[in-house]
Amino acid sequence: MSDIEIIEQFCDQIWMEQGLSDATLASYRSDLKKFSQWLATNQTLLIDVSRVDIQNYLANRYKHGFNSRSTARFLSSARKFYRYMMQNNVITEDPTLHIDSPKIQPPVPKSISEEDIDNLLQQPELETPMGLRDKAMLELLYSSGLRITELISVEINQIGFQQGVIRVVGKGNKERLVPMGEVALDAILSYIRAGRAELAKGKVIDVLFLSNRGQQMTRQTFWHRIKFYANQAGFNKPISPHTLRHAFATHLLNHGADLRTLQMLLGHSDLSTTQIYTHVAKERLKQLHSTHHPRG
Structure with a gap:
């Protein structure tokens, strides 16, 4: 099964189980597809990912200027995906374990004169x-x-x-x-x-x-x-x-x-x-x- 098919299956399943909004599902789908495309350059599939692969992807995001908020969102999507894979016995180890989300700086408050x-x-x-x-x-x-x-x-x-x-x-x-x-x-x-x-x-x-x-x-x-x-x-x-x-x-x-x-x-x-x-x-x-x- 290809990465795209696995992602769609994952989104369909959590939609049925949790009734997530279209916007949330779109975020999961987008984050996982971008990760899959990056993995493809190294001929790696989503289900074969290691913790090192995720760390390298995070480093690549940092190199290209992605902000901490979008990176935290990707990690949230990845954690959801790999927990789903674990529950369905597709993988035996969650590669997102022991990877900390980046600290998100609170926005500077907007004041008035x-x-x-x-x-x-x-x-x-x-x-x-x-x-x-x-x-x-x-x-x-x-x-x-x-x-x-x-x-x-x-x-x-x-x-x-x-x-x-x-x-x-x-x-x-x-x-x-x-x-x-x-x-x-x-x-x-x-x-x-x-x-x-x-x-x-x-x-x-x-x-x-x-x-x-x-x-x-x-x-x-x-x-x-x-x-x-x-x-x-x-x-x-x-x-x-x-x-x-x-x-x-x-x-x-x-x-x-x-x-x-x-x-x-x-x-x-x-x-x-x-x-x-x-x-x-x-x-x-x-x-x-x-x-x-x-x-x-």
């Missing part, structure tokens, strides 16, 4: 309960860098009105205290005084931010609210709640915050997660050097 943020935060109409709520949510999100799930889950008793901090329950039920800033605190107080009761519709509920039905807001609802205000502000690029979290981190670094402090504020358990922002710190240092150093 402080001017754009100011423009966005001015959009909600403060004459309506929903406008007061949205203003408070946007200000808190940008002021504290909360995750969207943390934001919509905030309860009134988590707000330290006197101290100007919010007690956030993050991933793994880990708690952290995050400063809010006076603007965010004022927006929250305005919402509580003049908007929240109308949205609550007589219900007693602990969650701070309520939908127009008197319930906890959903992630999707708030995402749509941000998109609505972004359109009003004339943004020509996509924006999401996560964009404001990135803006919070980026703007803090631009104004001199260090990564360890940022890690605590964002609720990252590992500093390496926060280090995706190091490019911001480097650019800040370059600007300072260029501006202030006599040889800049």
Whole structure:
């Protein structure tokens, strides 16, 4: 049986067993066919592959500039294929064992300028309960860098009105205290005084931010609210709640915050997660050097 026939048989079988999408099957098919074509130059079949063959193929991909994400995808396809071959007793040893996937660098977060943020935060109409709520949510999100799930889950008793901090329950039920800033605190107080009761519709509920039905807001609802205000502000690029979290981190670094402090504020358990922002710190240092150093 030829490599092409084996690949098609494999794709048909896992489609029947696992109901994978057409896109996933197309990825498997493409990755395996390209591997088969490379093997053919050495007169090797897919079922005769050794671990060395795969390592050589990975080295060849690196030489030709393939990125780590596509290489990781190939390895995922190869592992799936050779496990299938093992299960069907076509081969006796999985050649993908003990081969590590390449580390995939997280994408550099896209941020927006402080001017754009100011423009966005001015959009909600403060004459309506929903406008007061949205203003408070946007200000808190940008002021504290909360995750969207943390934001919509905030309860009134988590707000330290006197101290100007919010007690956030993050991933793994880990708690952290995050400063809010006076603007965010004022927006929250305005919402509580003049908007929240109308949205609550007589219900007693602990969650701070309520939908127009008197319930906890959903992630999707708030995402749509941000998109609505972004359109009003004339943004020509996509924006999401996560964009404001990135803006919070980026703007803090631009104004001199260090990564360890940022890690605590964002609720990252590992500093390496926060280090995706190091490019911001480097650019800040370059600007300072260029501006202030006599040889800049």
